[in-house]
Each structure stands twice: as C-alpha cells, then as structure tokens.
Amino acid sequence: MKIKTSIKILKDTFSRWLDLDPFAQSAIIAYYTLFSLPSLLLIVIWVTSIFFGREAVQGHITQEFSSLVGYEPAKAIEGMISSASINSNSAVNMIISGGTLIFGATGVFFQLQKTLNTIFEVKEDNSTFKKMVIDRLISFGMVMAIGFLLIISLIVSAGISVFNNYVKNYYPEIASLIVSGLNFLVSLVVITILFGAIYRFLPHKRIRWKTALIGASITTLLFLLGKTVIGVYFGQAAPASVYGGASSVVLILLWVYYTGLIFFMGAEFTMVYSEYRINKKKPETSIDDVQA
Template sequence: MHLIKTFWKLIKRAYFSWDRNDPWARSATIAYYALFSLPSLLIIVVTIAGYFFGEKAVQGRITQQISDFIGPDSAEAIEKMIANAALTSSSTVALIFGFAFLIFGATGVFFQLKAAMNNIWNVTAKNNNIKRVVINRIISLGMVLVVGLLLLVSLVISTVLTAISDSIAAMAPAFTSFMLRVLNFLISLVIITSLFAAIFKWLPDVKLRWKTTYLGAMLTTILFLIAESLIGLYFGQSNPGSIYGGASSVVLILLWVYYTCLIVFFGAEFTVQYALYKKEKVEPNEYAEPAIYRELERLEQKRGQLIDEKRILDTLQAHTDIEEEEQKARKEKELANQEKERIKKEKKK
C-alpha cells in the first residue's frame, strides 16, 4: 500500500511539472523536425540493420511496424521517403555532401529532443560553441545508431524465435503460436524500454545512473503501448484520409511523433521526481550548469533593460511636462494680452 501511495504521489508531481513545462509546444516543435529527419533517420537505420539482414527485409519490417502504428497509407508514404532520399549518386563529391546532409537531418530530431530534456532537468549548456554543437550532433548520431542496433537485435531474436517455433509447431501449433506472440510482445517491451532508457540517460546533460532511468522508461513504454492501442482503435473506427485528403499521411506522422513526445516528456518528468524521491545525486556534466544561473543572468539583463526603458520614459515625460508648461504659459500670455486690448478699447470709448 505504501508503494502504491508513493507511486501515485510521484505520478501527480510528474504531471504538474510536465504541464508547467509546456510539453504541447515542445512536442509540436519536435514533430515538425521529425518530419524532415525521418527519411534520413530511417535510411541510416535500414543501412545498419540491412548490412546483416538485407535492406529489403529490414525496410519491410519497419514498414510493417509503422503500418501497425499509424496505418498502411502512412507506412507507404514513409517507404517512398526512404526510396527517394537514398544516396544513389555516382559522384564522390555528391555522395560526401549527401552523407553529410543525411547525418545532419537524421540527428536533428534528437538534437531538439536533447534541448527539451535539458529543460526538464533544469540544466543549460555553458557555451554553445562549435565544439559543443559537434559533440551534441555526435551524441544525437549515437542515438540513431542505438535505434539501428535495437532494430538489429529485434530482427535477430525474431528470426531465432521463428526458427524455434517452426521446429516445434508440429507438436503443439496452437501453443506455439500463442507463446510466439507473448515472446514477441515481451521482446518489443524490452527493446522499447531500452530505447527510452537510453534517451533519458544520454540526451540530457546530467550525470544519471541507469538504475534511475529504467523505472521512468518502463512507465513510458507502458503509456506508449496504451496510446498505440488507443490511436490504432481511433484509426480503425475513423477515416483520417476523408478529413485531411492527400495530406493525411503527413498529418498522421506528425500526430504519431507528437503523442510519442508527450509521453516521453512525461516519462522524463517522472524520472526527475523519482530521482528526487530517492535522493539521487544528479548533477550537470562538464558541459552544462544549473539553468538557474542562466536565468539569473537573464533577469539581471532584463533589470538593466527595464532601468534603461524607465530612464527613457522619464526623459520623455519630462519633455512632455516642459512642453505642457510652455503651452500653458503661452495661453496665459495670450489671455493677458487679450485682456489688455479689451481694457484699451474700453478706455477709448
């Protein structure tokens, strides 16, 4: 009972912190970047896993997984993205530039996700110089390679399970089919959890233990699978293509990334609250510092700016007061002259 109360308390704290950090805008931003990063990301992943299993087999597996998530139309659109973005030029210079842009595009979404994770952990980079930007891109590329590695592991395990199930299917076909589905589900659970744990561990500029990240990663995976089922049910009961027409595939991809980011951010917030509850020693790495220092600098700069603005306003107000006094004096002088003229006319009469 105590564990349940503690877990519920952490959930509530994570929700309030999640809502305060405005996940809606950040998720929309990352979804926008992901739309452009997706072709490059998938090409690298397909190339890594395809080296061992063949690119067509890997591409088919990815297409099937995406089809399960957001429907066959969107999966077909992504498959066309991969085909159109493939590096097929015979020119060495074109291949070099193409590969550079491929890396830049594939790391863009993780680059933005890293900034969001830093915001959740309340840390900020000390210096955004070229060296640090390159390091951030390398870390983001590492996440891309992790995705490829996890996909490769998934394919290896699935192949082994299929071979085992085929060998014993004759004895208990129904049991074998059921066990295969259960094992595939558990494998997907482990792989997705490992991916989320890697995101929580490596992307933010904080020193964090794997043990701390895995509980938040498990919660994120459960929420992700629940959301996957709900959105699959929604797609099954409705026809998004009738609403968005030809843009339905793009909209569904954005929606898929959007709700995934919302869930990832909540899992990261839960990880923060869990670390606080366990009194874990979490500190920025050598490239970052607590965000409060940067906020204090900004507040000091804002204070100086407000002082300058007040001085300008006071100067303008002083000029206005002088002008009003001068206008008042001129009007009084005009009235006095008019009165003198009136008195002179009356004396003449």
C-alpha cells in the same frame, strides 16, 4: 515505496508535465521528425543491411510502422526510404550528401535533447561550435543505437519464427498465443532499452542507469497502452481523412505528436523519481548535528 510517496511522485510528475507545455513541445518534435525520418531510416537501413538484406530490413521496418500508424502511412514511409539516396557521382557530392543525411537524421534528437535538458533542469551555457558538434555526435550515436536495436530485433524475430514452426508441430492450438507473447516481450525490452538510453545519454545531466531504466519501463508501458488507444482512435475517428492525399503524412505527425506527450510524461517521471532517490539518500540533520 509507500503509497503516499508514490502518489506524491505521480502528482509532481503530472504537475511538471503540464508546466513543460507538452503539447507545444510534442508539436515541435513531430515537425522535426517529419524532416528527420527519411534520413534517419536511410542510415539505419544502411547499417543493418550490412548484416541483413536491404529488402528484409526495409520490409521489417514497414511492418513495424504498419502496426503503429496503419498501412497507408507505412507505405508512405517506405516511399520516403526508396526515394532517398546519397549522391555518389563524385567524392565531393558523396561527402556533401552524407553530411546532409547525418545532419537531417540527428535533427529530431538534437531538438529532443533541448527539451530533455529543460525537464532535467540543465542550465544551458552559451552554445559553441565544439558543443554543437558534440551534441550532434551524441544524437548520431542515438541513430546508430536504433540501428543496433533493429539488428537485435531482426535476429530475435528470426529466432521466434523458427520457434513458431517448432511449436506448431506439437502445440498448434497455442502456437499463435505463445508467439504473440514473445513478440510483445521483445517489443517491451527493445523499447525500454531505447527510452532508457535516451534518458541516460541525451540530456547534459547524467542519471543512474537503474533510474533511467525504471523511468523507461514506465514510459514503455504508457507507450504500448497509448499505441493501442491511438490505433483505436485512428481507426474509429479517421482524423486525417479530411486531408485527402496528405492524410498519410498527417497520420505520421499525429502519431509522433501523441507519442511525444507520453514520452515527455515518462521523462518527467524519471526526473521526479531521480530526485526522490537522491533526497532519500541524504542523511537527515539531527539536533546534535546542528548544535555541533
């Protein structure tokens, strides 16, 4: 790809991103995430605890959130998970609780789908009950995909832990460096696959897997860079300190908000890059073609 073309793609991406009003869209996603998070995590833990113990899964999730948003918000999320449960007193209550849980967990993906449809220029038809059910099922599929990726992450983390013990015996001076590099690589792959799956399956417009993964790779790099910047910002500025007891919730909202800005930037890049590939494949019309 030529430098001129790359610059044009980046300019178009930024222009479309601004036209989307990403600040408002990210605020909406942050709001939905706050209410979807307990249900989403409960389902993910329920699925993954089939293969691993609940405490191990919950501890892994808390550790991941702690590295993202800090210890206090991570403990608040852990509290959400612990207090959330399905009412199993009767079959009816269990069905109602399960349905409410699924509806809550898919809320953020359902809203995310609407925004991605706008980005990918999907013409919205009149909503029908059947369409709504299908969209919710797709959203639930994304929840299950998160559970699957978490299982993979846990398996790989266990493998890295064993590898770390082996390396420490022979190369103790570089063991931590190697493990840090492997953990970063695992995060890179898992997040890229997740973003790629969202770009590929969530909008009503299908794009090629290759295009989705390229867009997801850019988004992941921005996400990991943004995570570092946001972490420094939270540590230095302490933006939620003025909210007292609600600071943990505010930090979660702020983190999702800033992450949403990055995610939508990546989605716009994916759309612009997809259009570039389509236009590149179109044969140019020659004078002979016009005359014919």
